Amino acid sequence: MGQVAPMPVMSQADIFKLVSSDMQAVDRVIMNRLGSDTVLINQLGSYIINSGGKRLRPLLVLLAAKACNYPGDDHVQAAAIIEFIHTATLLHDDVVDASEMRRGQDTANAIWGNEASVLVGDFLYSRAFQMMVGINQMRVMDILAETTNTIAEGEVMQLMNRNEPDTTEEQYIDVIRSKTAKLFEAATRLGAVLSRQDEAVEDALAEYGMHLGTAFQLIDDALDYDATSSQEIGKNIGDDLAEGKPTLPLIHAIRSAAAGEAGIIRKAIEEGGLDNISSILAIIESTNSIAYTRTLAREEADRAIECLACLNDNFYRQALMGLAGFAVDRSF
Numbered sequence: 001m002g003q004v005a006p007m008p009v010m011s012q013a014d015i016f017k018l019v020s021s022d023m024q025a026v027d028r029v030i031m032n033r034l035g036s037d038t039v040l041i042n043q044l045g046s047y048i049i050n051s052g053g054k055r056l057r058p059l060l061v062l063l064a065a066k067a068c069n070y071p072g073d074d075h076v077q078a079a080a081i082i083e084f085i086h087t088a089t090l091l092h093d094d095v096v097d098a099s100e101m102r103r104g105q106d107t108a109n110a111i112w113g114n115e116a117s118v119l120v121g122d123f124l125y126s127r128a129f130q131m132m133v134g135i136n137q138m139r140v141m142d143i144l145a146e147t148t149n150t151i152a153e154g155e156v157m158q159l160m161n162r163n164e165p166d167t168t169e170e171q172y173i174d175v176i177r178s179k180t181a182k183l184f185e186a187a188t189r190l191g192a193v194l195s196r197q198d199e200a201v202e203d204a205l206a207e208y209g210m211h212l213g214t215a216f217q218l219i220d221d222a223l224d225y226d227a228t229s230s231q232e233i234g235k236n237i238g239d240d241l242a243e244g245k246p247t248l249p250l251i252h253a254i255r256s257a258a259a260g261e262a263g264i265i266r267k268a269i270e271e272g273g274l275d276n277i278s279s280i281l282a283i284i285e286s287t288n289s290i291a292y293t294r295t296l297a298r299e300e301a302d303r304a305i306e307c308l309a310c311l312n313d314n315f316y317r318q319a320l321m322g323l324a325g326f327a328v329d330r331s332f
Contacts, residue, residue, distance in 0.1 A: 010315075010318055010319055010322040011322075012322070012326050014319075014322075015059070015063075015319040015322050015323060015326075016059065018063070018066075018315055018316065018319050019059065019062040019063060019066065019319075022062045022066075022075070022076055022079075023055065023058070023059065023062065023079075025073075025076045026055075026058050026062070026076050026079045026080050026083070029076060029077060029080040030049060030080050030083060030084070031046075031049075033080065033084075033127055033131060034046060034049060034127075036123070040112070040116060040120070041120055041123055043112075044108050044111075044112050044116055044117070044120045045087075045120055045123070045124065047108055047111070048087055048090065048091060048108050048120075049083070049087055051102070051105055053086075053087075055083065056216075056323075057079075057082045057083060057086050057183055057184065057187045058079035058080065058082050058083045058187070059079075059323075060082075060184060060187035060188050060191070060209060060212075060320075060323070061075055061078050061079040061082055061187045061188070061190050061191050062075055062076075062079055062191075063191070063316050063319050063320050063323075064187070064188040064189075064190070064191025064192060064205050064209075064316075064320070065078075065190075065191035065192075065194055065195055066191075066316040067191070067311050067314060067316035067317045067319075067320060068191060068192055068195035068197050068201070068205075068311070069195065070191065070194055070195040072194065074135050074137075074194050075190075075191060075194050077131055077134065077135055078135065078140065078190045078191075078194060079187075080131065081128045081131045081132060081144065082183065082186065082187050082190070084124045084125070084127060084128040084131070085124070085125065085128050085144070085147070085148060085151075085183060086183055087121075087124055088121040088122070088124035088125045088128070089121075089151060089155075089183075090102070091108055091109070091117045091118070091120060091121035091124070092117075092118060092121045092155070093155070094107040094108065094109050094117065095109050095114045095117050095118055096155070096159065097243050098243075099239075101236070108120070125148065128144070129144075132144055137193070137194075139193050140190060140193060140194075143186055143189055143190060143193065144186060144190075147182050147183060147185075147186040150178050150182045151178065151179060151182055151183060153178055154174075154175055154176075154177075154178025154179030154180070154182065155179055157171075157174060157175045157178060157179070158175045158179055158245070161175060161245070161246060162243070162244045162245060162246075162272075163244035163269060163270050163271075163272055164246060164269070165246060165254060165265070165266035165269040165270055167246040167251060168251070169248065169251050169252070169255075172246065172247065172248055172251055173214070176213075176214055176217040176218070176221075177210065177213075177214055179217075180213050180214075180216065180217040181209070181210045181211075181212075181213025181214045181216075181217065182210070182213070183213065184209040184210065184212050184213030184216070185206045185207075185209040185210040185213065186206075186209070187209055188205040188206055188208055188209035188212075188320075189202055189205060189206035189209065191205060192205045192206070200310060201310050201311070204307045204308070204309075204310040205307070205308075205310075205311075207303075207304075207307045208304045208305075208307035208308055208320065209304075211300045211301070211303040211304035211307065211324075212300070212301065212304040212323065212324055212327055214297075214300045215297040215298070215300035215301040215304065215324065215327045215328050216297075216327045218248060218293055218294075218296055218297035218300065219293075219294065219297050219327060219328055219330065221240065221247040221248055221249060221293060222248075222249060222290050222293040222294055222297070224237070224238065224239055224240045224241075224247065224249075225237065225238065225249050225281060225284055225290060226290070237277070237281075238274050238277045238280070238281075241268055241269070241272075241273075241274060241277070241280065242272060242273065242274050243272060244269055244270070244271075244272035245269075246269050248289075248292075248293045248296070249284050249289040249290055249292075249293050250265055250269060250280075250284070250289070252287065252289040252292045252293065253265055253280075253283050253284045253287045253289040254266060256287040256288075256289065257283050257286070257287050261279075261283045264276055264279055264280060264283065265280055265283060268280060294328065297327070297328045298328050300328075301324040301325065301327055301328045302324075304324045305321050305324050308320055308321060
């Protein structure tokens with residue numbers, strides 16, 4: 001028997017097209033379950049849900065389930081649950097960070113205020129748990145309960161690191177694995193659980209999600225110091241620095257720069273300002289801190305791809321591989 005030709009590398013559009021009907025079903029579930037007799041919940045919830053997000057986390061649920069040949073439709077509900085949890089975290093994040101812009105649009109808290117954003121975020125969390133009960137699998141409940149708890153811990157860890165220039169790379173990685181990558185991990189694990197895969201496949205897909213989510217956040221933090229990319233994603237360059245967040249480009253620059261230059265960055269983190277942003281960008285550039293961050297992201301993406309060896313080769317597996325490439329090669 002001759003060798004089977006490898007499948008072509010999928011574009012981002014091809015990946016979404018692969019599960020387009022399922023994603024449309026997810027959108028219908030989201031809009032249906034977002035409904036409330038309280039008008040403000042409908043207004044604010046619809047605004048944030050429809051604000052141009054990538055729907056990457058629900059996409060992962062769909063692709064993981066399909067890669068495992070799942071024949072049912074609970075993956076659509078699970079994908080909507082994941083998006084509700086993600087949206088709730090965004091609402092709470094923007095309040096904590098006092099953010100006024102996300103994806104090129106005003107944040108919900110900038111329009112409706114902090115109180116409304118926090119309370120609608122709580123509504124989305126509670127609605128997500130109502131939907132979990134509907135799937136009627138204790139394992140699903142267990143995964144998502146543990147996930148939301150870990151995300152909350154990650155938020156607190158990030159808050160503790162704020163304005164702290166001595167934050168280590170290890171502490172930073174712990175934060176993004178808890179705060180961001182944990183929901184990626186849950187999304188891909190759910191696909192395996194719904195498909196009733198054995199423990200080895202479930203763990204491998206969960207590890208894929210963890211590495212992918214870590215790579216995704218590393219690139220996000222690198223793009224915060226890229227003027228062109230910041231404009232494309234609707235942020236101001238240095239937003240993280242303005243909030244006193246010691247992300248990896250800054251941590252690496254402090255570690256690599258001369259004492260005087262490191263002191264400039266340390267002071268900016270402590271005070272949470274952009275007064276010396278031009279100098280800081282030059283230091284980040286001279287220490288190759290963006291390249292260092294991107295290299296770590298590529299390593300995480302490569303580990304994610306390695307985790308997919310447990311799956312039979314099909315278009316859904318190829319799509320998961322393609323997403324790992326997209327996570328690190330994107331400019332937005």
